[in-house]
Amino acid sequence: MTTYQQLAITRFGEPAVLAMQTQPLPALADDLALLDDQVLVKVVYAGVNPIDAKTRAGLGWAAAQNKDKLPWVPGYDIAGEVVASCEAAGRWSAGDRVSGFIGFPLQGGGYSEYVAVPAEQLSLVPASVPLRQAAALPLAGQTAWQALEKAAVNAGDQVLVLAGAGGVGHLAIQLAVARGAKVFASCSAGNADFVRQLGATALDYRQGPLDVQLKDADVLIDLMGGDVGIGALGCVKAGGRVVTVPTITAEQVCKQARQRGLLAEGMLVTPSVMQNDAMMAMLAAGTLRLHIDAVYPLVDGATAHQAIESGHTRGKIVLAVGGDA
Incomplete structure (x- = not known):
């Protein structure tokens, strides 16, 4: 059985509480454990947001709800490629480049090499939009x-x-x-x-x-x-x-x-594929600019959290999870 890596909050506290963990990945065949309309995405980039750092520090509602469920994998922004999908998620095919605002606010899961996502939460990434930008956009x-x-x-x-x-x-x-x-x-x-x-x-x-x-x-x-x-x-x-x-x-x-x-x-943001699609089209057309301040490897997620907590980042920070595409 294949395994994959995640970056998890092991306990609440400073960035050092983030640690890599290994999970089993079912074979990508009929026994793939996908629910009704889920798509398995190989994550290439994951966005880092202030809420990730606040939750890691034990602040806010997501932290309160997940305090007895640690280790917990943060991350609500992903971009990557579809690996497999169930029949009910017929819009998506293996190899499609996708982006999504996922698992908000209690599930998270974006700091992971693979993630199963409801099909309706995903947007198609235009060929002209780099996946790192697609991962930084949603939230x-x-x-x-x-x-x-x-x-x-x-x-x-x-x-x-x-x-x-x-x-x-x-x-x-x-x-x-x-x-x-x-x-x-x-x-x-x-x-x-x-x-x-x-x-x-x-x-x-x-x-x-x-x-x-x-x-x-x-x-x-x-x-x-x-x-x-x-x-x-x-x-x-x-x-x-x-x-x-x-x-x-x-x-x-x-x-x-x-x-x-x-x-x-x-206000508390509500995930909207329609809005994500619209802004993705703006990125593709060059009418919206998304600045990436820094890209860190997944294993260096603690450094990414230190950067976002500094309050001095310009634009967005992303984690390189599975290589460039």
């Missing part, structure tokens, strides 16, 4: 898309995106610009040119409070939360809209926003 892209929808961003709106150079932020800028909004984004001086190239006006958070640099924004997309998110509320005009993404501080940010007369909501 971050759909978070950005849904935050803008929840905030009802329209043409002519002034939109402030916090952490504009980050994984979600750099996609949110582009999607907001595509809606016709005038976009401002907080970032460091070192990321100012990057943010401008995406179509936003860069606001260097080290050059003073954001609410001094910008007034009367219609919308705040808060990707930072906590004191940073609360401090940015002063940038938004009365009656403006706030969507805050970090779930741990959402209640706190929304309470402060409402006291200022703002419309405020927290």
Whole structure:
């Protein structure tokens, strides 16, 4: 029986608690243990997201629900090739290049050389889109898309995106610009040119409070939360809209926003193949840019977590799981 490798959270704590583990892979034949509509994917790249690191540290709902199920394999973004599928998953054939936002929020499983995925959770990756980009897109892209929808961003709106150079932020800028909004984004001086190239006006958070640099924004997309998110509320005009993404501080940010007369909501992303397909087409057409900051081997997942926890990554981080394709 063939085996395959996974990177698992062995206990909650620092990045060093991540460890490789070996699992058996059934023969790829009639005895393949796939459920009704599942597809077996050989993972080539897996996206790394802040929620992975928070769960590993024991923070948030996914950690609370999985605390008695360790070791647990994190990872919600994958891209790779179909190896096998059951008859009910007839759309997919061996060799198809696919991407998906999988196992969210309790199953995870993306940090793995192979993963069985419900067929309806997968998108076809166009030939012109590298698999590393396809793996980096789903969670971050759909978070950005849904935050803008929840905030009802329209043409002519002034939109402030916090952490504009980050994984979600750099996609949110582009999607907001595509809606016709005038976009401002907080970032460091070192990321100012990057943010401008995406179509936003860069606001260097080290050059003073954001609410001094910008007034009367219609919308705040808060990707930072906590004191940073609360401090940015002063940038938004009365009656403006706030969507805050970090779930741990959402209640706190929304309470402060409402006291200022703002419309405020927290959000938890919901996987959407339709949105993934749409953004995949944008990547293929060159109308959406996805920046990969670093690629780490699966065995170096702890280093990838250290990088994402630094708060200074530009764009996305991915794990190379099964080689390039």
